[in-house]
Amino acid sequence: MTTSSSVQATGTVQAPATTKGLAGGPPSGKIAARAKRKASVWAVRMAFIAAILGVWQWLGIRDGGLFVPTFTDTVVALIEQARNGILWPAVWASNQSLLIGFPVSIVLGLLVGFVLGRRRGVDRASSYWLDIALVVPMVALVPVIIVAFGLTLTARVVAVFLFTFPVVALNARAAVRVPSAQLEEMAVSFGASPLQVWRTVILPGAAAPLFTGTRIALSRAISGMIVIELTLIPAGLGGTIIKYTSQFSAPNLYAMTLAVVLEGLILVGLATWLERAVIRRLKGVSRG
Structure with a gap:
């Protein structure tokens, strides 16, 4: 009786553990x-x-x-600006240049970076232009942009592009050099096409550096958007900040600056979420 009882007891104890192991769920x-x-x-x-x-x-x-001003006064001023129709038109006026210039710089930057990263001859011949663009202070080029394009939306888009493009291209160039050459050779030996090599080897290995560069480029794009508005084209958020500065209205000035900070945090947070989702997807593709 004792032995059968212990066997029964053992069976009843071990059965859930076996079922849990078969389920494959995390402990x-x-x-x-x-x-x-x-x-x-x-x-x-x-x-x-x-x-x-x-x-x-x-x-x-x-x-x-x-x-x-106190933080509470700043929040009250920000709410009042949103209610009075001051905040949202300024946000939209500023983000027009961001919505146009940032995607264009991402697409062209990735294409140029991929070419430079995979073609060493082209890299040696032309990569120093990107180094120059990264070193030159973009604020110094803002007057040149204004002279060339005038006080227009095109000038603001060009400023955002110049703030962003070198960072994207240089990070893309470095990212596509990260994957191991042995992995590429192994994929080719198994009959993978160039497109499959890019999809299953190069892009999954380069995803993290690419998204890091994109987040940095996004922060620079926001900086370029505000800098050109604060210096030469008083429009959008930058123009509103200048107006409140001339009026010595500290709560409104801090409220508009807080709006810029909040927008940057939201955009970078969305970029981080997208990065994690895409990297999980690419890892699944590479395993498959």
Whole structure:
């Protein structure tokens, strides 16, 4: 009786474990550890943001809000700008140049970078132009852009393009050199076509550097969008910032600057989410 009872007990204990192993699901301990890590990361982020906002609020209260408004006054001013029809037209006017110039720079930058990265002769002959474009301060080229294109949307698009294109092209050139030559040779030996080599070997290996370069280029595109508006073409968000600066309206000035920061954070966050989704997709393609 004792032996049969122990066998029955053993069977009843081991059966769920066998079923769990066949199911192939992750152990609950790993899920809990992963959730704990995410909670810790978000706790650190929220604590850092709370510290910055707390210092901001304290400085505004200490100085009386003349030069540094409190965070609460800034948020109230931002809400009022949104209600009064000031914020959204300025956002749209600024982002027209971003919506046109950034995709064009991404497409052309990737094409040029891929060619330079895979054709060493072309790289040696022409890559120094990208190095020059990356070194030259783009702010110094803004007056040249204005003289060439005038105070138009085209000038703002060209400025965004010049701020972005060198970063995209240089990162793409470096990214397509990352995959191992042995992996490419093995894929070719198994009968893979050039397109299949790109789809299953080169792009999955280069995805992370490419998206990193895209995020950096996005930040530079936003900078170029605002810089040209602050310097020579007072339009959109930059023009509104100049107006509030001349009026010594600190809450409105900080509110418009906060709008630029929030837009940058949202766009970079979307780019990060897209990066993770595409990399997961490419990894699945490379395994398949």
